[in-house]
Amino acid sequence: MKERTDAPQDRGCLVGICFFILGLGTLLPWNFFMTASLYFQARLNTTEFSNSTTVVRTEYYFNNWMTLLSQLPLLLFTLLNSFLYQRISGAVRIAGSLVFILLLFILTAVLVKVPMEEDRFFSVTMATIWFINSFGAVLQGSLFGLVGLLPQKYSTVFMSGQGLAGTFAAIAMLLAIASNADSETAALGYFITPCVGTLVTLGSYVLLPRLEFAQHYLNKSVKYEAGAMDELLKESGPVENGKLNGHANGTATSSSPKVGAELEGDPGTDGPKHAFVSLEQEEKGQAKASVKEVFKKIWVMAFCVTFVFTVTLSVFPAVTADVRTSFPGKWERFFISVCCFLIFNLNDWIGRTVTTFICWPGKESRLFPLLVVSRVVFIPLLMLCNVQNRSFLPVFFSHDAAFAIIMALFSLSSGYFVCLSMSYAPQLVDPKDGETAGALMTFFLALGLSIGASLSFPLRALV
């Protein structure tokens, strides 16, 4: 979308900064729980039941369950959000989700100091993960709709913020470990960080409607937005927001129609909207293609985004977070935070950012899906690293540097191909079908994350 000449300036880039923080805030839940896997595992592995000669320890498969219960609600709410939006205004969805996320992070921080029996701790943590990610999905979907009303570069800024959430969590973890505080205090400090982060995110959202630049775009879109979405939903279910250009790149994960309406109050769900649609379409003199027709054009990209995330989530973090260093000593405490989480998140982010300059292979190229499929080699490569405990496979790559290099290539290619698939899809359809393409890609992205999370169980057991 081109900036209109009557558009005000984004003074001090405040709107950009707000959307960067909002992006970061949406992925805090997933990243802070994932990066703290060692803390959770330590709390779940305290008792051993001695059975005369053998020692029996309950295996919780924490990383697997954490991944699955984070990604399933994402898929569910990607679908649910397209119904929710009609009943609950965007402002309530966004602010409400942030408040619940904040409360759940506070609960997690408080639980650090509350001794609890392992089974109960596991259940409470899993319930927290399920709910915090459900709210996270609603938040993400609603914000993607909102940012879609602004010029394209704000979507990139939003996704860049999302990409940095993992790095933020990894650095918070490193600081907690390096602080030399006892493990309880360090964990408490670690979980207070996302509480502050969520509060700041809420502050950014409250500030947004007060900024002239944001007002300009968010209010102007109400008319088109309200009508276009209703029409689209009738035939397709979940659809990206009613903006004309659709999402050109990145990792939109759920749809949130009609979000533009929220800042001015909800204009209602029926009646005059249809008039807007027919008016808009009459003006353009063309109807939108059906979802099936759009899918036929973008199925290769849909497959690619699903496949990239299936491969990524099938081993990260369920397998990779169990890799152990070959250099015992002080480094041992930092190893997973650095070699697994920091390396992954930094390179994932770099991979996404690089697509601003490099777009190779092209969108029609057969090499593109071929390279995406070839990423599957990372699964055995990572399984052959020094994963502990292991039952079946030998260790081929015991050196920390080998693991770090494999992780770097794995995450770089993940970020790169996800971002390319997401930006190619809308380019393969007519501009009028851009938002349908964006919505479809969003669904397949969430599908890939969920399939990957499910596959992580058999793959971890196979090591």
Ligand SMILES: Nc1nc2c(ncn2[C@@H]2O[C@H](CO)[C@@H](O)[C@H]2O)c(=O)[nH]1
């Ligand atoms: N956009 C988006 N990416 C996610 C989400 N959950 C996990 N990921 C991605 O999955 C990978 C592993 O954390 C990273 O590339 C994350 O950005 C989500 O809810 N939305």
